[in-house]
Amino acid sequence: MTALADVAGDEAGGDSPPLLSVEHLTMRFGGLVAIDDLSFTAREREITAIIGPNGAGKTTVFNCLTGFYQPTAGRLTLHTASGPRYLERMEGFRIAQAGVARTFQNIRLFSGMSVLENLIAAQHNKLMRASVFSLAGLFNLGRYRRAEHEAMELARYWLDKVELLELADENAGNLPYGAQRRLEIARAMCIAPVQLCLDEPAAGLNPHESAELNELLMVIREQHNIGILLIEHDMSVVMGISDHIVVLDYGSKISDGTPEEVRNDPAVIRAYLGEDDDDDGLAAGGERQ
Amino acid sequence: MAVASLATEKSLDMAAVIKESAIAAAVAFALAIFMVGLETVPGGNGLTIVTRFGAVGFTVALVFVGRMGFALLRLGHPWPVLVGAGAVMGLLIALLLTDNTALLPFPSKTVNWMVVLFAAVIFIRAIWMVGRGGAVAEVDSDSVMDRIGASVQRSARWIAPFAIAFALLIPFMPFADRRFLDLAILVMTYVMLGWGLNIVVGLAGLLDLGYVAFYAVGAYSYALLALNFDFSFWLSLPLAGLLAATAGVTLGFPVLRLRGDYLAIVTLGFGEMVRIILINWYDFTGGPDGLSSVPRPTFFGFPFTRHPGEGVVSFNQLFDIPYSSLHRIIFLYYLILVLALITNAFTLRIRKLPLGRAWEALREDEIACRSLGINPTNTKLTAFGIGAMFAGFAGSFFATRQGFISPESFTFIESAIILSIVVLGGMGSQIGVVVAAILLIGTPEWFRDLAQFRMLAFGAGMVLIMIWRPRGLLAHREPTIRLKAAAVSKESEP
Numbered sequence: 001m002t003a004l005a006d007v008a009g010d011e012a013g014g015d016s017p018p019l020l021s022v023e024h025l026t027m028r029f030g031g032l033v034a035i036d037d038l039s040f041t042a043r044e045r046e047i048t049a050i051i052g053p054n055g056a057g058k059t060t061v062f063n064c065l066t067g068f069y070q071p072t073a074g075r076l077t078l079h080t081a082s083g084p085r086y087l088e089r090m091e092g093f094r095i096a097q098a099g100v101a102r103t104f105q106n107i108r109l110f111s112g113m114s115v116l117e118n119l120i121a122a123q124h125n126k127l128m129r130a131s132v133f134s135l136a137g138l139f140n141l142g143r144y145r146r147a148e149h150e151a152m153e154l155a156r157y158w159l160d161k162v163e164l165l166e167l168a169d170e171n172a173g174n175l176p177y178g179a180q181r182r183l184e185i186a187r188a189m190c191i192a193p194v195q196l197c198l199d200e201p202a203a204g205l206n207p208h209e210s211a212e213l214n215e216l217l218m219v220i221r222e223q224h225n226i227g228i229l230l231i232e233h234d235m236s237v238v239m240g241i242s243d244h245i246v247v248l249d250y251g252s253k254i255s256d257g258t259p260e261e262v263r264n265d266p267a268v269i270r271a272y273l274g275e276d277d278d279d280d281g282l283a284a285g286g287e288r289q
Numbered sequence: 290m291a292v293a294s295l296a297t298e299k300s301l302d303m304a305a306v307i308k309e310s311a312i313a314a315a316v317a318f319a320l321a322i323f324m325v326g327l328e329t330v331p332g333g334n335g336l337t338i339v340t341r342f343g344a345v346g347f348t349v350a351l352v353f354v355g356r357m358g359f360a361l362l363r364l365g366h367p368w369p370v371l372v373g374a375g376a377v378m379g380l381l382i383a384l385l386l387t388d389n390t391a392l393l394p395f396p397s398k399t400v401n402w403m404v405v406l407f408a409a410v411i412f413i414r415a416i417w418m419v420g421r422g423g424a425v426a427e428v429d430s431d432s433v434m435d436r437i438g439a440s441v442q443r444s445a446r447w448i449a450p451f452a453i454a455f456a457l458l459i460p461f462m463p464f465a466d467r468r469f470l471d472l473a474i475l476v477m478t479y480v481m482l483g484w485g486l487n488i489v490v491g492l493a494g495l496l497d498l499g500y501v502a503f504y505a506v507g508a509y510s511y512a513l514l515a516l517n518f519d520f521s522f523w524l525s526l527p528l529a530g531l532l533a534a535t536a537g538v539t540l541g542f543p544v545l546r547l548r549g550d551y552l553a554i555v556t557l558g559f560g561e562m563v564r565i566i567l568i569n570w571y572d573f574t575g576g577p578d579g580l581s582s583v584p585r586p587t588f589f590g591f592p593f594t595r596h597p598g599e600g601v602v603s604f605n606q607l608f609d610i611p612y613s614s615l616h617r618i619i620f621l622y623y624l625i626l627v628l629a630l631i632t633n634a635f636t637l638r639i640r641k642l643p644l645g646r647a648w649e650a651l652r653e654d655e656i657a658c659r660s661l662g663i664n665p666t667n668t669k670l671t672a673f674g675i676g677a678m679f680a681g682f683a684g685s686f687f688a689t690r691q692g693f694i695s696p697e698s699f700t701f702i703e704s705a706i707i708l709s710i711v712v713l714g715g716m717g718s719q720i721g722v723v724v725a726a727i728l729l730i731g732t733p734e735w736f737r738d739l740a741q742f743r744m745l746a747f748g749a750g751m752v753l754i755m756i757w758r759p760r761g762l763l764a765h766r767e768p769t770i771r772l773k774a775a776a777v778s779k780e781s782e783p
Contacts, residue, residue, distance in 0.1 A: 066660060096662035104660075110653035113646075114768035121650040122661045127643035138638055148770075156772065168772035191661055 016044045018079055019227040020065070020100075020195050025074035027060055027251075034060045036251040038074075042195065042227050042244070047217060049230045049238045052248035053271060058231045059105060061248070062197050065229075066102045067092030080194060097125060101193035103184045105200050105231075111173030115164055115183055118172050119155035120148075122190035127151055158186040162216065178209045182216070189220065195227045196220065202234040210234055214241050239263070247271065306364070310357040317352035321345045324745075347394035351404060358411045367418040374412040381405045399735070403746075439765045441720060448720070456626055460619040470618045474625055474690065476730045478683055481629035483710040483722035484636055485679030490708065491717035492636075492645060493672035494652025496553040499540070499560025500707050503533040503677035505567060505699035507684020512580045512694055513573075522586055526685050533681025534674040536563075541673035545666055548655070560704055567696040579695025586621060586689045593617035621690050628686060632679045633719055639675075641769045648672050649717075706730075713754055715761030724762055 020042040027035040035057045042048040050058045063069045065076060067090055076087040078098055085098045096102075110118050120127070130147030159165045162182035167175060172183060181201060188196055198217075202210045214237055221228055232238045238245065238259070245262040247255040249271040255262050262268055326345040329336040354377070358370045384393050385401055395401050441448070459465055459473055482504065489497045510529035514520040520528070544555045567574045574580070585593065588604045595612045597603040604620075605612045639645040647668045650658050655665055688694050710729055714721025733747050754762065 068656070068659075092659040093662050093664050096660055102660050104657070108654050108657040108660075110650045110657065112653050112766060113649060114771075116770055116772050117646060117649075117768055120770060121646045121663075124643050124647050124650075124661065124663045128647075131643055138635075138642070144642075152770070152772075159772075165772075169768055187661070 016046060018042070019044045019046075020079070020229070021075075021077045022061070022065075023075045023077070025061070025064060025076065026072045027057070027064055027069060028072045034251050035064070035071075035248075038248070038251070038253050040246045040253065040256055042229050044194075044227050045221055045225055046243040047221055047228045047230060047241050048244045048246065049232055049242040050246045050248060051232065051238055052254075056248040057251040058248055059199060060251075062102060062199055062229075062231065064088070065095075065197060066100060067095040078195065096191060096193075099192075099194035100197060101188035101191050101195070102197040103181075103188050103199055103201060105203065107177075107180050107184055109172045109180055109184060109187070111171070113172060114169050115159070115172050115175065116152075116155055116168045118183060118187050119158060119190045120151055122187045123151045123154065125191075154190060158189055161219065162186045178205055181205065181213075185216065185220075189224075193226060195229060197229045199231050200233065201230070202232055202237045205234075207236070210237055213237065217241055302364075306357060306360045309360050310353045313356035314349045314353035318345070318349045321348045344395055351394070355407060355411065358415075362411070362414055362418060365418070367415040370411060371415040371419060374408045374415060378405055378408040378412055381408070441763055441765075452723075453630070457623075460615075460622055467615065467618060470615070470622055472731065472734055474618070474622050476726050477622070477625040477629050478687060479707065479710060479726040479730050480723055481625065481632050481683045481686075482680060482707045483714065483726055484629065484632040484719065485676050485683065486707050486711050487717060487719070487722055488636055488639075488648070488679070489672050489676035490711050492640065492652065493648040493669065493676075495669065495672060496549065497556045497673075497676070498553050498701075498704055498708065499556040499558070499563070500676070500680060501699045501701070501703040502540075502560040502563035503536055503680035504684040504687065504703070505563055505696075506533045506536045506677075507681030508688040508694045508698070509567065509574060509580070509684075510681065511685030511688045512583045515584045516580060516582075521590075522584070522685070522689055523589070526682060529685040530678040530681040533684065534678040536681075537673040537675075537677025538670050540677075541670040545669060557701070557704075560699075560701060564696050564699050567699070575695075577696060579693060579697070580688075581693045583688050583692050583694060585617065585692055586624065588620060593620065621686075625683075625686055625690075628682055632682075635679075636719065644668075644671060646769065709751060713751065713761055715758075715764030717766060718761065718763045721761055721763035 018041045021039075022041070023039050025035055025038045026033070038057075038061065040048075050061060052058055060069065064071045064074075065087060067087065071088050074088060078085045078087055078100060080099060087095050087098070087100070090098070110121060113121065127144075127147055131144040156165070156168075159168055162179075162185065164175075164179060164183055164186070167179065172180065175183060181204070185196075185198065185201060188198075201217075202213055205213060217228060217230075218241055220226065230238070230242065242259055245255075245257065245259055246253060247262055247265070247268050254267040254271055255265040257265070322345055325348055326340060326342055328339045328341060330339050331337075354373065358374055361367075361370050381393070381401060382405055385398065385405070390396075393401050394404070456477075460470060465473075482500070486497065486500050489495050489500070507529040510532045511522070511525040514525045514528060515522070540556065540559050544552055547555055568577050570576070587593070588607070591602055591604045591607045593604045593616050595603075597606070603612070604616055636645075640649070647658070647663050648671075650661075650663060651665060651668050651672075658665055658668070687698070691698075706729060710722055710725045713729065714723070714725035728750070729747070732750070733744075758764070
């Protein structure tokens with residue numbers, strides 16, 4: 001209950017309505033508790049970062065949110081215009097259809113297909129509806145041609161945003177690393193999500209590319225009114241653009257607040273830098289289990 | 290000049306070349322001494338053994354010389370290879386053309402021609418190297434074939450009409466006798482099956498080793514519908530496709546979670562299950578006896594018979610031409626050609642539609658598909674279902690052509706051949722399937738005079754292709770949609 005109270009306390013400070021609320025999320029793999037009673041709220045038009053040392057359970061949170069794992073306990077609510085959707089028992093592809101898009105820590109592009117095809121394939125459901133499950137498309141009816149044209153325009157828009165317009169007809173697998181990262185974000189945006197989940201988007205980028213990524217994420221937030229959930233180790237990205245930071249350690253939330261608050265939180269400093277009382281933190285973690 | 294001097298330095302190591310060639314010759318000897326050297330011949334008192342040590346000697350010598358040729362080429366020494374391979378080639382061609390069988394190394398003409406072919410390959414590589422001033426060309430061979438593959442795919446637009454026109458004219462060619470047309474029908478059937486399986490394996494990336502099961506379902510569907518309910522071919526054809534598609538979806542459900550090797554094993558089991566059901570359900574399928582007197586095809590109701598029954602107009606009477614037994618064969622040929630072209634047109638179109646793109650996306654990365662809201666269940670099931678549907682169409686064609694079907698025709702080797710066609714042709718490549726079907730189905734016919742070594746030659750050919758082109762003969766993928774092309778067509782449209 002204290003966790004809930006904490007969340008409520010933080011919410012009082014926020015101004016935009018909540019978009020995604022995570023309540024008492026717990027994920028166990030056999031005896032291992034990967035996430036322990038985690039609660040936080042991500043808001044519309046806010047960039048929420050989840051940080052923490054290696055193995056803190058950040059990616060597990062994403063996998064629960066996007067349906068790759070079924071959480072052991074807890075409630076995950078996506079507040080959409082048509083009412084709340086409960087994600088914890090939905091299949092992965094339905095969660096994506098509901099408006100949660102994600103990227104992966106180790107990039108997962110359709111590497112044998114062209115850059116443009118990656119973005120068109122992401123608009124699958126829209127095009128399937130327009131083509132009446134491909135039947136109208138078989139006979140090349142105008143209805144499908146219009147939908148394909150629109151899909152193409154959306155793809156072109158995002159290619160322009162991530163500066164890949166010139167490489168649109170290249171094989172996605174042949175792109176340089178940074179371009180593949182940007183393409184994965186563009187592909188996620190092509191499903192027109194309300195919540196974008198990015199798993200270490202700045203991993204492997206040089207400082208210049210990280211700065212560009214920051215700008216891109218700000219643009220997405222400002223112009224598309226969506227929430228961004230971010231797992232990141234690169235503190236220049238996290239501190240530079242986040243509105244709200246959640247810090248995890250050993251599967252539990254140890255801090256939650258604005259970048260300024262988190263930066264000065266002794267618990268965070270302890271988890272990252274490991275002061276003398278590191279053992280106490282471990283013991284506390286053990287007690288919580 | 291630098292290259293030449295480098296080559297001379299390398300040439301000093303003749304001992305290593307001879308050693309390498311000797312090892313290859315020893316391996317050839319070990320293989321050939323039993324397979325080539327000894328032959329069992331039915332004699333008066335059971336089998337007697339005939340020795341052919343001359344052929345073994347020639348084999349070992351040819352392997353020794355050939356390996357030496359490759360080694361010298363690798364070390365940048367084209368001239369002796371050029372002369373040697375040219376001499377062997379010229380001598381053999383001269384002997385073959387003058388029909389001087391006594392001096393030829395092997396009794397079979399086909400084998401001698403294959404030796405000429407290998408000599409020619411080495412000869413051409415030597416010429417290539419001379420042309421490049423001794424540079425080693427081995428590294429490039431793959432990219433050269435890639436470029437050929439790419440240009441073939443791009444020029445498909447121009448090649449395709451000619452290929453179709455040629456296919457349409459085949460029955461009127463002077464060489465098109467009964468035997469040739471039968472072979473053409475067989476090749477076309479495998480082209481259609483290859484195109485059907487290409488949807489499942491090439492596009493959706495689901496390795497299916499039991500594809501022949503759907504072929505069997507189609508064949509038995511037509512045979513049973515026609516024999517029990519007197520359904521015509523044209524009514525049975527869509528029903529057979531539908532039933533095969535149902536079988537495909539039925540197989541699809543239990544294997545949804547499987548991938549790669551595991552999927553392959555389950556589909557293999559499914560193929561065997563269907564065959565065993567066909568053997569054991571005697572009352573329904575006729576068991577191992579099969580179903581005979583399956584109705585022959587009619588020209589939309591006009592039969593191809595010399596003596597039609599009372600009140601029935603036969604095909605030759607309809608067009609007022611003399612009866613020929615070839616009419617039915619030619620009709621069958623056109624029937625399978627049209628069915629195959631429909632399969633091809635469907636696949637080419639579906640690749641550009643959301644469903645086809647979802648199949649390809651699924652092949653590339655299933656997890657990414659799920660994260661984009663693509664329903665993997667539906668996508669897999671449609672691939673299985675549609676792939677199976679085309680096998681069902683081909684199956685009912687097979688039943689009407691043969692007039693007799695039995696479980697014997699639907700063994701695992703059929704699935705393996707169809708899969709080989711898809712893989713050898715280059716996964717997902719439509720033209721590759723045609724080339725591979727002609728090679729795999731056509732050449733074993735050409736190797737007929739090798740008798741029991743026919744399948745050995747077939748296997749060796751497949752191994753060679755896979756060494757030379759591990760991704761298939763024409764593995765090159767063109768994007769289904771282009772930003773640049775779209776911009777151009779948009780300008781020209783309104």
